[in-house]
Amino acid sequence: MRVGLTVLVSTCLIAIAGYVVAGWSYIDALYMVVITIFGVGYGEVNPVDDPRLKLFTLAVIISGCSSALYVLGGFVQMIAEGEIQRAMGARRMSQEINALSGHAIVCGFGRMGRNLIHELDHLGVKFVVIDCDPERLADAERHGTLVIAGDAAQEEVLQQAGIERASVLATVLPKDADNVFVTLTARELCEKIQIIARCECPTTERKLIRSGADGVVSPTMIGATRIAHQIACPTVESIVENKQAFNRLNQDLDVFGLQMVEIEIHEESIFVGATIHDLETSGDGATVVVAVKRANGDVIKNPKMCDEIRGNDKLVMLSHQEDLAPLCDDSVGDPIQSAEPAVPLAV
Template identity: 65%
Template sequence: MNGSTSINKMRLGMAVLAGTCLIAVTGYVIAGWSLLDAVYMVAITIFGVGYGEVRPVVDPGLKLFTLAVVVAGCSSGIYVLGGFVQMIAEGEIQRALGARRMSRGIEQTQGHAIICGYGRVGRSLVAELREAGVDLVVVDRDTERLAEAERDGILVVSGDASEEDILRRAGIDRASVLASVLPGDAENVFVTLTARELNETIQIIARGESEATERKLIRSGANRVVLPTMIGASKIAQLIACPTVETLVSDAKAFSRMNQDLEAFGLGMMEIPIAAQSALVGCTIKDIELTGDGGNVVVAINRSEGEVIRNPKMEDVVGAGDRLIVLSHKEDLPAVTRRAAQKSEQMSYRGTRY
């Protein structure tokens, strides 16, 4: 039986009990009892209190009526109580079975990510990881949040992520990475300490709110620390300082900041002036990008008259006095510069003079 069956059983029993009480009161009133005496008699009869009869029941018909009230009232009351107990038992059994299935699912997971905290940041992180196909387990103390995650098919563990047994239930010994994105810095420090003690090789990424917390998290065993406020401020500053490509090609500081960001990926961006006798004068963007191995991309053209062409088309032609903004691997940038510096009569590519 499911939960709705036990609820229907309770409703049926309560309806029978209410009907029995109403009929019993009516019967005693018809027998000449007052309404108060009738209600009192029904209450002590059905619920088995046994204080004694309000009036002597000597009439055989009234005795049979009272006997019927006892049988019907007690039976319906027991029926209601049985439905209530069944509903509670079914709920506990379902929760136990659900926890067992969840535990088996976690035990079968290898190389997964453990996300500690399912708040605003945790939800966004889980959504991104699920889209990327990463196996994950969510740990949180909020049962409502976990119920929501469980409905979405996410493996969850209820409890404090700073406790060893909770992290063991989440499979920390088999996990490849743990992300602690709880709202409090102290909580993230404790989670990091516990996780590092349980697994010396796991990758730990922790959320922090200040540079002081970042140092504590690193000392606690975090491999990387993410500061959301700092990232947000940096992004806003970037939008303010360099909102457009026009600003990028005209602001040396913005250009330098962009190159610093690209260095982490082994890339570089260079502004290449096109002299009047450069081999690239009269070439199309397609011709320029084809001169290399496909690793050079012309991001923008700053025309000699001041116009900036963002994301130029392959058929756009380079003229004397233009400046090209070229993105390439850092080791290829000098070669790009040398090609631009060559005289037009020194170089030919696929029938095009450079």
Template identity: 55%
Template sequence: MQNSTSIRKMIVGIGFFCATCVAAVVGYSIAGWSLVDSLYMVVITIFGVGYGEVQPIDTPRLKVFTALIIVAGCSSGIYVVGGFVQMVAEGEIQRVLGVRRMSRGIEQANGHVIICGFGRVGRMLASELKELDEPFVCVDSNPERIAQADELGYLVVTGSAGEEDTLMRAGIARARVLATVLPDDAANVFITLTARELSEEIEIIARGESTATQRKLIRSGANHVVLPAAIGATKIANMISCPNAASLLSDPKQSERLRSDLQSLGLSIHEYPIESTSKIIGSSLGDLQSTCEGGMMVVAIRHADQSLLKNPKPNQTIQSGDRLFIVTNRSDRVSLTRATQLKKPEMLYRGSSTS
């Protein structure tokens, strides 16, 4: 923004300077001077050379005109030079201050995340961490990507993440997690090895493209390995096998968090269709919960008209054709089925085993 202001100032100054020169030439020509004499007079007058007048300036009108040309020409020249100096000074000051701010921010970071690679995955990861208010540092050897991260206000380090010096500048000694998300499996393996040598305590999450790479990353010291291709295939399979549940959990962020939370608690989400012969038609969700021995929670209801009701209230009435999305564990699912004589759920979303 500031550099654009300086450039605009220079353009305005140059335009005014050129207009002054043209006006001066026209003015002297009107006074009866030749074109060459007029140009020469303008040059020695505006640039302050002062060799002497080409022709006598003996009338008050010419004297005033010449004085105005001197003032306008010098002022516009100073304006242009000032804009140039401002542009150079501001750029240098911003660069120095930016480096100092970045260094100070990284030095003060503690328990932060180091993102190795600011490509497509790295940008999405950084955006997620920013939303979660997690401190992080982006590392990349590509100056253009680093510039993009810097414009977004992220802490950045320029250099190869496979070099010890680069990871040290990123504060690996104080970092909590290192995520290497480069599209190059060999680079991710090398970064994992380097990071593990520098820190035994840091948690390393690595991106991999194949199961063979996954084994190498684990042996190199990675705590977790993410295979984007496998995750994508699982998501597509879920959408094909159970479109209703997939639409319920269509938000990738909520879907991933929900899966992780449910799995850690031994839970899963099931889809129950309510047939016209079900004995719970006309009952409320509160009545349904009270008839079950174990814990359960109805997170959504898809009605027969395909409208979706999220977070239904306990007094919500169950109707024929409804599809209930219920979070429960295996033992409670058996209790729920027996108490309500529901059919076996059509889908078991990723969670506890069905056996």
């Protein structure tokens, strides 16, 4: 198309210049070129009596019409090939999904979904990804992943993913309500399939179990339990001092989109006098306090919900990265990233 357009534009410019040299005005020359190349043929603006001008006009017709048809053909070919390849790719993917049996269905291709399918691929487990975001699906498809575009809570979408032949379904959507709907729909379609659901709010776990989930995973609680265990562990200092081991811990937390920070509670903070329960429930239930360091140096590991927050306390907290900013603003203190070894050592 670029070659054809180059020839077409060059032909038009040369033709206009040629008619101008023959004594025509610019507007007459442009009009003559347009009706000649595009085959309108209203008639010559000025008489074409000179044999040289006739030959020149013939060359303009041959070159201009050929290049215009070449460009048009290239455009049609580009559209046709793209549609054919898209249709063939969708048909091939549909055939591959229909041939699967005992596979996993992953609902959601966000941060957690990406890491999940990476692990499944590493373990050799066959899987299908369902998501509504075209950009995410295009990215997954470029890596050879079998994808289905649509809402995983819709029966036809799950049937298209082969839920009656699948062995497990994992719904890792960011919203708890969406995971509940997917669980309900999947359990209604297939009684035997194993369903594993993600939840953020602790109260959602019971709803997911009642909806038919066989297992519920809370990224926040998993991260909090692991960090609390390492804080309480006598060998925690050796783990922290080992840079490789500490980085591995941070990588594990990042899989779930979590971050551990140490926040200092200033005297004027709104949290002074509140309880651990008040702080953890001030958001959406996705923040957990794993340790409290008093101003006198005392450290409370695995603090109770009724423990009171005092001025100049330092709280080691686990939360989603996007939820930390409001907490830090309310505490009137800046978070210290957990990647700094000095934070856990202080705890």
